[in-house]
Amino acid sequence: MSHDVFAQLGRVGLPAPVAELAAREWDAIVVGGGHNGLTAAAYLARAGHRVLVLEQRERLGGAATLERPFADQRFVVSPCAYLVGLLDPVVISELELERHGYHVTPADPNLWCPFDDGSSYAGFLDPARTTEYLRGQGFADAEIAGVSEVGDVFDRIRDLLRAPDDDLWQRPSANREEIEERLGGDPELISVVFEESIATMLDRYVTDQRLKDALACQGTIGTFAGPRDPGTAAIRLMHHQGNLGGLGSVWGYVRGGLGRASFAIAQSALDSGAVLATGVGVSAIVPGEGVELESGERIATPVVICNADPKRMLAMLEAGRAELPGDYRERLEGWDVCSPVMKLNVALNRFPHFPAAPEGLSPERAQVTITGGVDAAQAAVESARRGEPAIGFCELYFQSAYDRSVVPDGSEVMSVFCQYVPYALAEGDWNSRRDEIAAMAIDAIEARAPDIRDCITEIQVMGPPDIEERIGLSGGHIFQGQALPAQMWDRRLEARTPIEGLYLCGAATHPGGSVIALNGRIAANEVLTAAPAAA
Secondary structure: OOOOOOOOOOOOOOOOOHHHHHHOOOOEEEEOOEHHHHHHHHHHHHOOOOEEEEEOOOOOEOOOOOEOOOOOOOOOEOOOOOOEOOOOHHHHHHOOOOOOOOOEEEOOOOEEEEOOOOOEEEEOOOHHHHHHHHHHOOOOHHHHHHHHHHHHHHHHHHHHHEEOOEEOOOOOOOOHHHHHHHOOOOHHHHHHHHOOOHHHHHHHHOOOHHHHHHHHHHHOOOOOOOOOOOOHHHHHHHOOOOOHHHOOOOOEEEOOOOHHHHHHHHHHHHHOOOEEEEOOOEEEEEOOOEEEEOOOOEEEOOOEEEOOOHHHHHHHHHHOOOOOOHHHHHHHHHOOOOOOEEEEEEEEOOOOOOOOOOOOOOHHHOEEEEEOOHHHHHHHHHHHHOOOOOOOEEEEEOHHHOOHHHOOOOOEEEEEEEEOOOOOOOOOOHHHHHHHHHHHHHHHHHOOOOOHHHHEEEEEEEOHHHHHHHHOOHHHOOOOOOOOHHHOHHHOEOOEOOOOOEEEOOOOEOOOOOOOOHHHHHHHHHHHHHOOOOO
């Protein structure tokens, strides 16, 4: 089979019969071919270890992959992960991802949010353009300065925590005492990292409700929490830790689709000697001995690195009759994977029209936030906690505004990230209500883009149970668990587990969720520390 991972959209199949794979000697097996598992494999292979990646699905990439979900197979869509902003430069450099086809175009404006009154917010890559735009929309200079100060706070925290000489994201997590010391004991910075709501933080710097509404939802991405809930400032912080192309905390589109980031990592792993297999499910992990496949075969290895989420890992350990320390079992059992996220992938015949967009601005080139505001978002999460979906906000992404390779001529594509929808509905279930809940999101978009329904030719809807079933993420949680302070830093799971020979490398580990890849790098380093490179 070809070794061009992208040409196959990650469907690399079996490199050899399972019996032949089982007969080989392996220094490590990675369970799960998401981007972090592939990263761990790439680093281990570069160090001379004999590494096998086993992915249950027919394609690599996990939530960051590429599919052709529509009748017209010329559409290429990443079903769950849409933009990149946190993929670490050290991984990009060390794994030579650009040589393997990874290229990014930053979105500019990075964020655009239309309001009820016909005005709008825009944040451009150039701060001067942002100031000019906001003045043109009638915002007072003091309010514009407040928005800038909010960004400065997050910049300060990032610069302190991610210092080049000791980047706290590139190693096993520091504890709270170390982090507070790194922050110089500054009460505000400490509060943002550990306690504060995004709404409370914004209240300190801006008074115009429209600006609060535009920015607040950035503190709830992927989180079953509203903007007034404690800890949501830390969600905004997590998404502000990147440095895309030296531009700082901005987001962009991967040429060919977000899954190409995973495929570039996979190609790097292959080129370094890792062996990648798809369509091979692992049913049990036996620490110190290896894994058992769903087909019944056993493959021996002294080291297993699990890219699956903690709930799935626990199930595989139980199937392998592994003995877990009681406190570690309790952590895995209590790990919060409650997701509020629905994903829509939409084929369009044209871009929708946003009446609030002034002349000269193309909304489709931005991440577009659709929101009824802070109070509406808070009410929506409370509704979802009762089991009833309510759309507190949507974020829209139009990859084809930058990249024509993902759509047929004359078409466009839109991906939609929606909150808040519960995994379990108080009435009915997702199979009976999926279209109804999707229509709620389209209604919310229609309030800002009245012609949206005329633009849609086909739509893929994925609620939390769909994401769980199709991608293999427990609870449908895209970050393998809440990223609020109670599950971040040293409260997030570490790569090195208390079970000999077992490591974790997925998004449930430090430094957190999103396409970061440092999780896999940290796991590989922990393995290499315990077992030096093979001769």
